[in-house]
Amino acid sequence: MSVNQLPGDNLSDKILITNVLNGSPSAFGQIIHHTEGLVTQILFKMIPNAEDRKDIAQDVYLKAFHSLGGFKFQSRLSTWIARIAYNACLSWLEKKKLVFPGDEDVLSERGPEAGNVLTIDTSHGEWKSIFLQKELAIILQLEINKLSPVYRTLITLYHQEDLSYDEIGQITGLPDGTVKNYLFRARKKLKESLLAQYKKEEL
């Protein structure tokens, strides 16, 4: 269970939203504290510039505040705010004409289930001996950062935030199948680039 999936989330969401709508700004502060982790992950994965991240983060929460009355409880509040953040990032990327998924590689005909076991393989013991633990975290972070903004967001939401395909779909507006497919391709690219790095270190 991730930080943004606290038990009784829906009930506390309802109470907090009611308090905000009744004019309590501190309740909105609590909403920010509850959802900030997920929003931060999305912003860091999609927006390279710190100043832009700061502006977008504020815009996201101001927009959430003004639209809170229209929240229909069809998802968790954190998912709804994450969707606002994701859309704000996409608009920013579109404005800056930066890379989108699918620009880099053509859709593979292999389904995600068929391709989940990747063919490139090296035992994890070998990997560990080549990359020291501390180095590995840095290399892994660098290689994740080389992925397209949407791919690295999906990898993070799935593997670090433990969100389901359905929740990722709600945030990104992508169908489950596309989420699975993008995740498969993102993992494949990540593994290939790590392997290339591993071979470089071995030489």
Place this chain on the structure above:
Amino acid sequence: MNDDFFSETELWLFAEIKALRKPAFDFDLASLVLEQLPQPKPESARNEALVYCLVFAAFGSLGIPVYLYHEYVAKMFAQALPAAMDLAIGTTILILLFLGIEMYRTYKRRMNALNY
């Protein structure tokens, strides 16, 4: 996640991704956002009292004459022509309808402005 689909190396890789340090802002996002939120207006309590006074005055200005001259008022309605009564009621409904539509349109416009 179905572990059967993944090799040992991949599972290890996923564990490493999970263990990566989570990013954090170097500023207090909550306080930055909260200071930009519209502040509750302090004069709202005074406005509320004013509204109550106006409503009370309206009821009073209508109720007191009706109470004092209730005999004449009753006669006025009893002796008025049915056509005149229909005309008065129809006009009142039309005015109320017009005011209602105008209020709804103003409300919608303001809500749209809020949901920028």
